[in-house]
Amino acid sequence: MAGVSMKDIKLRIRSMESTKQITKAMEMVAASKLRRAQDNVTRSRPYFETLFDTVCKIAASSPAFTSPYLEEREVKRACYVVIAGDRGLAGGYNHNVLKLAEAEMAGKEVTVVPIGKRCVENFRAHGFEILTDAWYEAGAVSVSDCFTMARDLCKRFLSGEFDEVNIVYTNFVSILVQQPAVMRILPLHGTGAEERHVSETLYEPDSQELFGKIVPEYVGGLIYGALCECVASEQGARRTAMDSATKNAEDMISDLSLRYNRARQGAITQEITEIVAGSNT
Numbered sequence: 622m623a624g625v626s627m628k629d630i631k632l633r634i635r636s637m638e639s640t641k642q643i644t645k646a647m648e649m650v651a652a653s654k655l656r657r658a659q660d661n662v663t664r665s666r667p668y669f670e671t672l673f674d675t676v677c678k679i680a681a682s683s684p685a686f687t688s689p690y691l692e693e694r695e696v697k698r699a700c701y702v703v704i705a706g707d708r709g710l711a712g713g714y715n716h717n718v719l720k721l722a723e724a725e726m727a728g729k730e731v732t733v734v735p736i737g738k739r740c741v742e743n744f745r746a747h748g749f750e751i752l753t754d755a756w757y758e759a760g761a762v763s764v765s766d767c768f769t770m771a772r773d774l775c776k777r778f779l780s781g782e783f784d785e786v787n788i789v790y791t792n793f794v795s796i797l798v799q800q801p802a803v804m805r806i807l808p809l810h811g812t813g814a815e816e817r818h819v820s821e822t823l824y825e826p827d828s829q830e831l832f833g834k835i836v837p838e839y840v841g842g843l844i845y846g847a848l849c850e851c852v853a854s855e856q857g858a859r860r861t862a863m864d865s866a867t868k869n870a871e872d873m874i875s876d877l878s879l880r881y882n883r884a885r886q887g888a889i890t891q892e893i894t895e896i897v898a899g900s901n902t
Contacts, residue, residue, distance in 0.1 A: 637874045704851045736759050790802060
């Protein structure tokens with residue numbers, strides 16, 4: 622029995638060593654991708670901030686300024702852009718953002734724009750109305766895709782198909798902390814439109830038409846910025862999860878090695894005892 626037990630333990634040790642190699646490799650890949658993702662987050666923020674500043678200035682440029690993008694109305698149907706990952710093995714990254722999205726949409730008439738394989742599959746399985754599944758792979762979504770999506774959402778908002786557009790994503794705080802968040806992108810708020818005054822800046826052809834042209838670009842910048850945050854969050858969560866898995870594998874290997882040595886020592890002791898007993902008879 623001791624021999625069989627030792628054989629089983631040895632097989633488990635080899636299995637855990639293989640698992641450790643896989644998780645360590647995935648951790649290193651995630652760390653490499655995380656550096657690039659963090660650079661993208663850093664580069665995307667100035668563009669968004671500049672657009673937001675421009676939108677605020679135009680919205681507050683005249684006491685008589687109005688725009689459909691600023692009008693609050695009764696929310697009969699809302700649209701939610703939800704961003705999740707294409708793969709698992711990232712801790713609670715996908716689960717947390719999808720759980721938040723479903724909690725926000727509970728009891729509402731909603732249409733979902735899912736981004737990412739896990740997101741598309743989740744909302745299909747739960748029977749949500751999906752506007753499009755064109756962005757099945759989050760990793761393949763480009764900057765131009767974000768602006769294409771933004772223009773379509775703005776058009777549908779102006780036509781009254783949606784009364785509100787929100788985005789559910791994961792905010793990258795640090796490698797160890799990623800926070801799911803919901804951000805309303807239409808109608809616009811926080812633009813300073815309530816503090817309107819006569820501006821000395823002249824807009825051509827006029828401020829309202831310019832505002833209407835800039836808003837879709839601003840929304841596209843928001844979506845792209847959120848996508849960059851999500852990519853960085855996913856890689857950070859995956860790196861942390863794989864680091865934890867590697868440490869767990871090392872602990873299990875250490876524990877199994879201790880058991881193996883004890884079983885081996887017991888088998889040797891038993892053999893010596895049998896030899897001594899045989900020599901005494």
